[in-house]
Amino acid sequence: MRRYATDFTAWGILILLVIVLLLVFSQRESRYKDLGDDAPLPDKLNPVVEEKMDKLVQRAADKGIEIVITETVRSKIEQNELYAKGRTADGSVVTYARGGESYHNYGLAFDYALRNKDGELIWDINYDGNGNGKPDWFEVAEIAKDLGFEWGGDWSRFKDYPHLQMDFGLSIRQLQNGLRPKHEKKDDPK
Template sequence: MDKVTLERIEKLHPLVREEVKEIIKECDEALTGPAKVRITQGLRSFEEQEKLYAIGRITNGKKVTNAKAGQSIHNYGLAVDICLIINQKTASWDTAKDWDNDQVADWYECVKIFARHGWDWGGNWKTFKDMPHFEKKNISTGKGLIKTSWRTLIKMKRDREGYVIL
């Protein structure tokens, strides 16, 4: 696991950090060729979200999100975007390439691992597919299983560090 990925994991919600480390470890072990997983985005501030939402609406460019500030699971540290790093230097978002020649696209090997851990994949969305995106919607806490959505999360109290209290 590379330094950038570890730094981004440490900013995620404390309840998912260890799980994400395990997922990335499993992905990297499954990918026996030159591809390894890098988290390109984890926790995103409301301000960053507003800037992304403005792209294609207020500023030039193609729309990159339909989520306003507070409407993205990234805003709560419960989502990650990934890419594959090839030979420790080149980023790839190619979902079809089989870098390790095991007859399964490396991207889909990772999709399966995230799914095993209960993470939803943006590639399964019916509209506005988001191939690099994974989010944790069901979180097991001492209070039981919490089904999270931005509508629920935005109303929740936060701790001293700014994370929602689950």
């Protein structure tokens, strides 16, 4: 009798675990739209990314830092041209992502630069234009991370200081397979 109770308990736990996993998986997938393998690439930023980007620009300005958005959505062709730099084209390597392998290709990333007091665009990560003793580049990165962005300056393989992205839990492979973030309008205090 005892053996049957143990077997029943083990089966019960297994069934409960399967139900929980199915619920978690179905809720996770419901956060995304599935557009299929032939999903078109967007020609503009994801609306949440754009809204947060605008907040970033404003919050940086409130700290006396002027940032300029230098790149948003890229086509696969543009991405491949960037990938060629330092490889088959003149220049230094600027990316390890080929066309379709960058969050830029899906409207989920943008690049920025700083504008100094002379009006010039700069990419000097040590520049302290607002004179508070902290590099402006890192101040912008902290604001961005507070807004939910991933910063390329935190990457270990390739430091991409001008790069910010939101992946919404989607890998590049999932994006290539047609999954896209699904957004519902709700108030966001950030």
